[in-house]
Amino acid sequence: xxxxxxxxxxxxxxxxxxxxxxxxxxxxxxxxxxxxxxxxxxxxxxxxxxxxxxxxxxxxxxxxxxxxxxxxxxxxxxxxxxxxxxxxxxxxxxxxxxxxxxxxxxxxxxxxxxxxxxxxxxxxxxxxxxxxxxxxxxxxxxxxxxxxxxxxxxxxxxxxxxxxxxxxxxxxxxxxxxxxxxxxxxxxxxxxxxxxxxxxxxxxxxxxxxxxxxxxxxxxxxxxxxxxxxxxxxxxxxxxxxxxxxxxxxxxxxxxxxxxxxxxx
Numbered sequence: 001x002x003x004x005x006x007x008x009x010x011x012x013x014x015x016x017x018x019x020x021x022x023x024x025x026x027x028x029x030x031x032x033x034x035x036x037x038x039x040x041x042x043x044x045x046x047x048x049x050x051x052x053x054x055x056x057x058x059x060x061x062x063x064x065x066x067x068x069x070x071x072x073x074x075x076x077x078x079x080x081x082x083x084x085x086x087x088x089x090x091x092x093x094x095x096x097x098x099x100x101x102x103x104x105x106x107x108x109x110x111x112x113x114x115x116x117x118x119x120x121x122x123x124x125x126x127x128x129x130x131x132x133x134x135x136x137x138x139x140x141x142x143x144x145x146x147x148x149x150x151x152x153x154x155x156x157x158x159x160x161x162x163x164x165x166x167x168x169x170x171x172x173x174x175x176x177x178x179x180x181x182x183x184x185x186x187x188x189x190x191x192x193x194x195x196x197x198x199x200x201x202x203x204x205x206x207x208x209x210x211x212x213x214x215x216x217x218x219x220x221x222x223x224x225x226x227x228x229x230x231x232x233x234x235x236x237x238x239x240x241x242x243x244x245x246x247x248x249x250x251x252x253x254x255x256x257x258x259x260x261x262x263x264x265x
Contacts, residue, residue, distance in 0.1 A: 024094035025143050027135040033090070034082020037211055039173060043109075044072040044092045045150075047128050051086030055079070057112050059209045067116030067125070069154075073109050073163065075173050077210050089128050097147040101155065108160035120157055124150055171196065172210045175203070183222040184246040189215040220256040223247055228261060 024042055033046070033053055046053065046069065053064045056079040057072065064070050072078050131138075131146045138146070175196065179187075192215075193203040207215050223246040230241050242253035 022094045022096045026092040027132050028090050029132045030088050030090055032082055033080050033088045035080045037079040039075055039077045041074040042092050042094050046070040047089040049087045052084050053086045067121050069114035071110040089132050100148045101151040105155050107163055109163045114158050221260045224256040224260050
């Protein structure tokens with residue numbers, strides 16, 4: 001697993017609030033994995049079973065090969081472009097499933113990269129693959145057993161470190177949450193910077209580092225997606241809906257639509 005340069009094409013951020021329940025559990029076999037820029041408080045593990053996977057973590061891009069595991073701690077902004085051929089097992093779980101690990105290892109966590117270990121990783125991957133196949137039939141007890149099994153094994157296989165909590169991480173998360181809540185309002189990078197007590201230039205630079213997008217592009221992408229969503233079940237004209245979603249004119253809406261929806265793959 002290696003760190004590479006930044007990828008400049010990003011999807012819009014989403015705060016996955018639904019995966020922040022303490023008992024949340026998600027397990028899936030995925031091909032050519034891709035996801036928009038997002039974050040959640042749950043822990044996430046991505047097991048690369050075939051091919052390779054590029055993933056953006058905290059503004060840096062990493063490339064994982066077959067046999068590697070990606071660890072994504074809570075509140076780390078991440079993104080996968082889906083440009084590589086791969087097969088991955090994705091496992092996301094809330095705080096309830098970390099209790100046994102925390103009781104044994106304390107408030108520690110793994111590095112982003114858990115590299116392949118010959119003679120050990122194969123067994124873990126077979127176990128996870130079997131669990132993914134039977135996930136739909138698992139009871140709560142079996143889910144706890146699954147997570148405790150591989151977390152305990154990883155705790156012995158890989159070094160642990162104290163959980164990091166950088167002030168810039170807190171700011172970008174609070175910023176993204178704020179925008180998700182207020183993007184339909186008359187806001188700008190200047191007004192948002194003032195709201196958080198930072199300069200426009202600092203906020204713009206930080207935002208671009210984590211998302212690879214200009215602030216205005218991100219804001220318009222949220223707005224155009226919301227407009228399209230509302231228009232699916234609306235008898236009101238596009239002008240009214242677009243203005244309600246934060247656009248200041250129909251021309252601005254059409255430019256954003258051309259940029260973010262028309263060319264969307």
